[in-house]
Every structure is written in structure tokens, then in C-alpha cells.
Amino acid sequence: MSDTGTLDALVQALRRLPGVGVKSASRMAFHLLQNDREGAELLSRALHEASSRVQHCERCHTFTENRICDTCLDEGRDAARLCVVETPADQAALERTGAYKGYYYVLMGRLSPLDGIGPRDIGVQQLLQRATDGVVQEVILATNFTAEGEATAHVIGEALQRKGIGFTRLARGVPIGSELEYVDLGTIAHALADRR
Amino acid sequence: MSDTGTLDALVQALRRLPGVGVKSASRMAFHLLQNDREGAELLSRALHEASSRVQHCERCHTFTENRICDTCLDEGRDAARLCVVETPADQAALERTGAYKGYYYVLMGRLSPLDGIGPRDIGVQQLLQRATDGVVQEVILATNFTAEGEATAHVIGEALQRKGIGFTRLARGVPIGSELEYVDLGTIAHALADRR
Ligand SMILES: [Zn+2]
Ligand SMILES: [Zn+2]
Numbered sequence: 001m002s003d004t005g006t007l008d009a010l011v012q013a014l015r016r017l018p019g020v021g022v023k024s025a026s027r028m029a030f031h032l033l034q035n036d037r038e039g040a041e042l043l044s045r046a047l048h049e050a051s052s053r054v055q056h057c058e059r060c061h062t063f064t065e066n067r068i069c070d071t072c073l074d075e076g077r078d079a080a081r082l083c084v085v086e087t088p089a090d091q092a093a094l095e096r097t098g099a100y101k102g103y104y105y106v107l108m109g110r111l112s113p114l115d116g117i118g119p120r121d122i123g124v125q126q127l128l129q130r131a132t133d134g135v136v137q138e139v140i141l142a143t144n145f146t147a148e149g150e151a152t153a154h155v156i157g158e159a160l161q162r163k164g165i166g167f168t169r170l171a172r173g174v175p176i177g178s179e180l181e182y183v184d185l186g187t188i189a190h191a192l193a194d195r196r
Numbered sequence: 197m198s199d200t201g202t203l204d205a206l207v208q209a210l211r212r213l214p215g216v217g218v219k220s221a222s223r224m225a226f227h228l229l230q231n232d233r234e235g236a237e238l239l240s241r242a243l244h245e246a247s248s249r250v251q252h253c254e255r256c257h258t259f260t261e262n263r264i265c266d267t268c269l270d271e272g273r274d275a276a277r278l279c280v281v282e283t284p285a286d287q288a289a290l291e292r293t294g295a296y297k298g299y300y301y302v303l304m305g306r307l308s309p310l311d312g313i314g315p316r317d318i319g320v321q322q323l324l325q326r327a328t329d330g331v332v333q334e335v336i337l338a339t340n341f342t343a344e345g346e347a348t349a350h351v352i353g354e355a356l357q358r359k360g361i362g363f364t365r366l367a368r369g370v371p372i373g374s375e376l377e378y379v380d381l382g383t384i385a386h387a388l389a390d391r392r
Contacts, residue, residue, distance in 0.1 A: 017235075
């Protein structure tokens with residue numbers, strides 16, 4: 001091992017972050033070691049804590065530190081509505097509109113055959129069980145309006161149809177090709193109202 | 197603390213990385229927790245190891261895990277030449293040319309009055325001590341050809357002149373406004389040969 005083995009290992013580890021190449025990783029490592037060792041230790045502990053404590057909610061599959069997440073424990077919501085989103089960030093975008101008061105199912109991903117992500121990986125079977133619990137009346141498909149998000153909505157919609165469960169899709173007020181977390185609140189609220 | 201407190205803390209900690217905003221940090225946290233917990237633990241350990249083990253070489257100020265770095269311990273180099281660079285990445289770029297066989301002094305930064313970085317922060321005093329040790333005959337100023345790099349070379353050059361120590365600057369074959377670590381090896385090699 002060279003006299004900078006731990007530094008080299010840090011640069012390699014930083015490259016595990018999405019969108020970070022070798023140049024960015026080197027700059028990040030240099031910045032932390034030269035100017036912000038406190039930040040390095042803080043990030044080290046935060047990674048370990050989150051990695052060991054964060055699990056998936058048994059009801060909606062989103063991230064939580066408990067067995068059931070706060071949203072699923074919120075009894076003030078309309079149990080007849082179940083909104084399907086790709087990620088916690090998408091759920092947060094819907095929550096910020098204040099236009100939806102039901103529960104969620106978070107796929108934690110999207111169908112992506114090229115990346116080997118199939119229905120099992122996004123928990124379609126558990127979603128169907130949840131949707132057929134006798135309480136849910138309407139499933140709102142709020143996956144992103146990207147090619148993969150549309151394909152995901154299509155596959156889930158067909159499965160729901162076979163089970164005879166009503167579902168809607170966010171209205172196409174959401175601009176085609178965009179991702180929910182970047183859409184302005186008003187557009188999302190309109191798309192919710194116009195769901196079909 | 198909410199049921200995702202450790203997740204929120206991770207997003208905040210990731211923002212300590214240079215160039216990472218809240219959206220990037222959220223995506224990084226989601227990716228690590230959903231797809232790469234092994235990467236999260238690896239990065240956690242790498243940060244702690246590097247932060248606790250990496251120190252500055254007593255002779256040239258670069259990062260090393262020892263008291264003196266491997267380059268400074270290399271007795272096959274020409275002790276009459278001392279090359280001043282801003283960062284270890286710049287030093288690595290010079291080494292890759294194979295055109296320089298002397299020693300280095302790594303400023304670990306550059307003068308930047310706007311950021312409050314003065315001569316003391318980049319160790320100009322220690323550089324002068326090293327340059328006046330009676331062995332060094334020529335100091336090669338290889339700071340970047342940016343405004344801050346030029347200002348740094350100017351300030352160090354004036355200090356060396358007052359001490360009567362000879363110095364050169366990399367030839368302007370290096371394109372103005374660029375940073376060494378991104379310049380092709382041939383250009384750097386020519387700039388070394390044409391130093392004035
Ligand atoms: Zn939940
Ligand atoms: Zn050294």
C-alpha cells in the first residue's frame with residue numbers, strides 16, 4: 001500500500017455515489033481532508049447510522065426507521081385512496097401540494113428491463129395485496145411521465161384491471177418527459193384534480 | 197425527530213461535499229440506501245480512515261500517512277530543483293509527464309483574498325525556509341494559469357527575489373485560464389522545457 005492508500009480508497013469509495021467520476025471524487029476527497037475533516041467525520045457517521053437504521057415501511061415500502069412509517073400511521077387520511085409513486089421524493093412533492101389526503105404505496109424504483117428491474121423488484125405483488133384489502137377503492141397511478149414511468153403505470157394498471165380494482169392516472173397536465181419532483185406544485189395539484 | 201431523521205441527517209451531511217446541492221444529495225442518499233448499502237458502509241469507513249490517518253508531509257505539505265511522503269523520501273531526485281504546485285492532483289499531472297525529476301512543495305491551495313486565504317494558509321514561510329536551505333538552486337513555480345494561480349506565483353516570486361533565490365515559471369505553453377490537472381501531458385512537458 002502506498003503512503004496515500006487510505007486517500008486512494010476514499011476516492012474509490014466516493015465514486016460509488018451516482019454521478020461522481022474520478023475527477024469529482026478526487027476534488028471531494030481533497031476538500032474534505034484539506035478544509036473540512038469535521039464534515040468527513042459527520043458524513044462517515046451519517047452514512048453508518050442511516051445504513052444501519054433505515055428500513056422499509058411494511059405497509060407502503062418507503063424509508064422509515066420504524067416498522068410502519070408516520071404517513072401510514074396517520075389515521076386522518078382517506079383509506080379508500082392509494083397513490084402509487086416511484087420514490088419518497090415524488091411522494092414529498094405530492095404532499096407539498098396539500099391536494100391529496102389518502103395513503104401511498106412507494107415502489108422505490110420503476111420498471112426498467114434494461115437495468116434488470118422487473119415487477120418483483122418494485123413490489124407489484126405486495127401492491128396488489130394492499131389494493132385488494134377491501135378498503136382501497138381507487139388506486140391513483142402517479143409514476144413519472146417518463147418512458148419507464150409510463151410503462152410501470154401500464155403494467156400495474158393491467159394487473160389492477162385483472163383484479164377488478166378501479167384506478168386512475170394523474171392527468172397529463174404534468175409535462176411529458178418530466179419527473180414529478182421537479183414539477184411546480186400548481187401543475188401537480190391540477191393533475192390530481194383532473195385525474196382520469 | 198421524525199421517522200426518517202437519520203435519512204435527513206445523511207442528506208444534510210452529503211451537502212458538505214463540494215458541488216452537491218439538496219437534489220443531488222437526496223438522489224445520492226436514495227441510491228445508497230435502496231441499491232448500495234455495501235457502498236454506504238464502505239464510504240463511511242473510508243471517510244473515517246482517511247480523516248484519521250491522512251496528515252501533511254513535513255517536507256512538502258502534501259497528503260501522506262507518514263511523517264515524510266514517498267516522493268520526499270525518494271533519494272534519486274535532483275535536490276537542486278523544487279517545484280511549487282497548488283494541489284496533489286497538479287503534482288500527479290507533472291509526474292505523469294516524466295519530464296521532471298526534482299522535488300515538490302505542495303501549497304495545498306492558492307492565494308484567494310476573497311475566500312480569506314492568505315500567504316500563511318498556503319505555507320509561504322515554510323516554502324521560503326525550504327528554498328533557502330542551501331541545496332535548492334531553482335524554484336519552479338507551477339501554480340495554475342488562472343487569475344488566483346498567477347497571483348500566487350507573483351507573490352511567491354517576489355518573496356524569493358528578496359531572498360536572492362532563483363526561480364522560473366512554467367512556459368506559457370499551458371493555455372491561459374486552464375488548470376494543470378486537465379492539460380495534456382505533451383503541453384505540460386513542453387512548458388517544463390521552455391520554463392523561463
Ligand atoms: Zn408507510
Ligand atoms: Zn513530501
